[in-house]
Amino acid sequence: MLKLFHSPGACSMISHIALEEAGADFEPVRVMLAEGEHLKPEYLAINPHARVPALATERGTITENIAILNYIADRFKAAGSVPRDDAFEGAKCNELLGWFASTVHIAFAQVWRAARFTDDESVYPAIQQGGRQALEKHFEEIEDRCGEGWLVGDRFTAADSYALTFFRWGNRINLDMSRFPRWAALNQRLLKQQSVQRVIEHEQLGTELFRPAA
Ligand SMILES: N[C@@H](CCC(=O)N[C@@H](CS)C(=O)NCC(=O)O)C(=O)O
Structure with a gap:
């Protein structure tokens, strides 16, 4: 099964949304940047650049949002990633x-x-x-x-x-x-x-910061 290493509210939420939108079978794995979890040897073994996102696949790990999003596009051909029909x-x-x-x-x-x-x-x-x-x-x-x-x-x-x-x-x-x-x-x-709502709920972000501050 695919595993997405992500941190709440980080740029990894873009790949998280794309996987949800594709209906992919994947496990989200939280890497708390604020607690320095991305700097620990266990995570550096996954992404030596110490960044989220990383996507573990059956054939190895992909890092960099753009590479992950294009992989999701090729694998699932769904909305929320990169168009493949044009x-x-x-x-x-x-x-x-x-x-x-x-x-x-x-x-x-x-x-x-x-x-x-x-x-x-x-x-x-x-x-x-x-x-x-x-x-x-x-x-x-x-x-x-x-x-x-x-x-x-x-x-x-x-x-x-x-x-x-x-x-x-x-x-x-x-x-x-x-x-x-x-x-x-x-x-x-x-x-x-719905994909965006599921990610916001899963990452516990709330919706207030997606509109201008009152
Ligand atoms: N070029 C990378 C950048 C990834 C990136 O900078 N991720 C941030 C979160 S948005 C991160 O992991 N930051 C950890 C840090 O700055 O120590 C990509 O596009 O995937």
Whole structure:
């Protein structure tokens, strides 16, 4: 059986949602980042990069959300991952996932993990501030990409789940998320998906941080 190593509210929730949406037979295994469980030798044997998600399969472990999501797409051909019936939409979905993982996610790392960029603690505030500034710009672009439906074509993909995760993180670092009403509306559509509801319940996240702070 597949095993998903994940942490509540982390980017692993994107793969978690895709597995739920696919109706996959899988076991979610909690790795609490806040308690440093990802740094323990048992987990480093699963992912030496000390990150979630990781997906254990019958043939070995896959790490990196984008690789996991494309594997789920090939294996289950369901919504919530990457389109497989339209090469262009599949590429556009991977394009967004790539930008999210390589750029937007890294701006959050600047805010939360400044130590990853330098040993010089005196410049942490500048790195964090730079991350916030970058997020303001990236979040405006995400808002511009939101319309009446989904981010890619007219279907629910992992790009929507990634955006959902970022919105919650934006609230967690006290960005003013009320400036992104179309994105907030996308989240409300996502919250109606049973797969998303099951993951939120399983990860015990609550729904308040998926809308702008009151
Ligand atoms: N490039 C990786 C990044 C994964 C990642 O950064 N995961 C975070 C949670 S969102 C993590 O495990 N962080 C642990 C840490 O920063 O120590 C991917 O896309 O899967």
